[in-house]
Amino acid sequence: MRVALGVSGGIAAYKAAELVRRLQQDRLEVQVVMTRSAQQFITPLTFAALSGRKVITEMFAEPGQAPANIDSAIEHIAVAQSIDLLVIAPATAHTIARLANGIADDFLSTLYLATKVPVIVAPAMNVNMWEHPATQENLEKLRTRGVHVVEPDEGYLACGMTGAGRLAGVESIARKICELLGIRHDFEGETVLVTAGPTCEDVDPVRFLTNRSSGKMGYAIADAAARRGARVILVSGPVHLDPPAGVERVSVRTTEEMHRAVLDRAAACTVIIKAAAVADYRPVAAQP
Template identity: 45%
Template sequence: MLKGKTVVLGVSGGIAVYKSLDVVSRLRKLGVNVHVIMTKAATEFVTPLSFQSLSQNYVVCDMFEEPKTWDVEHVSLAKKADVFLIAPATANFIGKMANGIADDMLTTTVMATKAKVLIAPAMNTNMYENPVLQRNIKILKELGCNFVDPESGRLACGDTGKGKLASPEVIVNEVVNLLTQKQDLIGKNIIVTAGPTVESIDPMRFISNRSTGKMGYAIATQAANRGANVTLISGQTNLEVPKNIKKLIKIESAEDMYNAVLENLDDNQVVIKSAAVADYKPKNYSNKKIKKSDDDLSIELERNKDIAYEIGKIKKDKILVGFAAETNDLIENAKGKIKKKNLDFIVANDLTKKGAGFGVDTNIVKIIDKDGNITEYPKMKKEEVADVILDNVNKLLQR
């Protein structure tokens, strides 16, 4: 799968440069063609000849050196890249890229590329935690750049903390993931709902649930990575907005989410209902804070609209995916939802299992289709579960 793929590796100046030699070696062993661009500072730590020997391609260091080919070199390399990796990426390089500065071969070439960009920072802990650096990282993430977070440990300066360049193995795995990313959902329009809803009791109090939105955000992220036009309708979360999504709609209540889904339904082919929507809301909202008294308090609740059920009545040829997060009778409850809500398939998970459910980075799911077929999956990262869900969606889209 990697034969014929090209990675352009940008190396900026830092003690971690020696690890990038291992990155080149690992990529070459996988059959990846590697071209290296070094900043002047990087050559003070490792010679270009070392990278040239491992990559088996000449190394570019200076914009104004005699060209090895008749191509405009920075444009030529930018076009060759399937992935543009910067490792290590210094605070100086990140600051330049975030602010559009192109004053050497590396910054000029990365500015000219349309390839996926992967950045692996490495620096002193205090530099990494500096608000300016964190702002620049945020800017680049919002522009669609991918990051390999640095590791924690003892740094070259003697300090201990976060800032070590990620291991070559981790960096190469991220590169491979980008090189092999499916692009099977290009042009498909998908709604993903995520996170909890909030049902207000008074200006201070509300009813909600434990959903963090991680599963829905993972689905939105992977769908966008696979080329889909994603509309993410999200309750309140502390998560970063996924890169490359078409539209983000933030909502609060179940009614807000219902209205947002209906308003966008006609423009989308798929609806993935991964949000944890409150089934009930207070029947009467108090405009003023309800004061504590010596008596017990009773709050009368009324049903919210079941969004998936309402969509199921009108979906026609649209694909509708539901979720069943249960603590008992998982299969029975999930199958009942498929029939009642006219779902194409449902993603069922048992909240009592360790590593499944809310607030964790993994999930353990069963996918049940409308014919009752059940496919069980082991514990996986939520991004992996998201790809499994999208694989099933894509099969339905191909019919």
């Protein structure tokens, strides 16, 4: 799943870097979008290094540079259609006002208007700005449009005042993201073994018996179990698939190899799911 993280220009912008790492723990791809003001507090390079993706900072290409393709020419539409959720953290009073009033004057505000996925806003600002009727009216507008607001915490603020306005904790924001994306962690503490793909039984040095199993079902099961917090062991026959992130793959070829790999690890597993397409027959002895 892919999340767009909008970072606007407040002192809490540095906390968005921690949010990127936290979302990666849930195996989410994070595309960071920064406003110009956000870049005064933290550099795009920081987010690029953490996310492994180019950070979007401008609506248009640099002067004199033509777009590489149609997607880059209308990138806000391409991003809007490729994400599963948009979260803006921190969201300043200025950014909230632009969203509430439909002002699309940079990439982030335009992305908000262009996307149809769930949107989360995590405000962060001075307590007086937070309590101002204009800010509260703008937030109420967003709520009536279906935007999810993660309320700020109370405490000592960067401006020296005390009160509401501190960016909600990273865990609180991540929990809301996982809730909207349907991500659960109910497999934490479990060790899941999944078998996948075909097995091959040699007839002679050239020919062998097998089937056309792609392994996709087993790999999808392994990925789902890992997303839900399990330690996953994937015993896989020969397939043309990359193992899901964080999954331990044990590569085998024959039925006997798969059988042995499963038995060697079964005692340490709490769940075993057999999705492999094991060969129905094998020669008594392969011809030399």
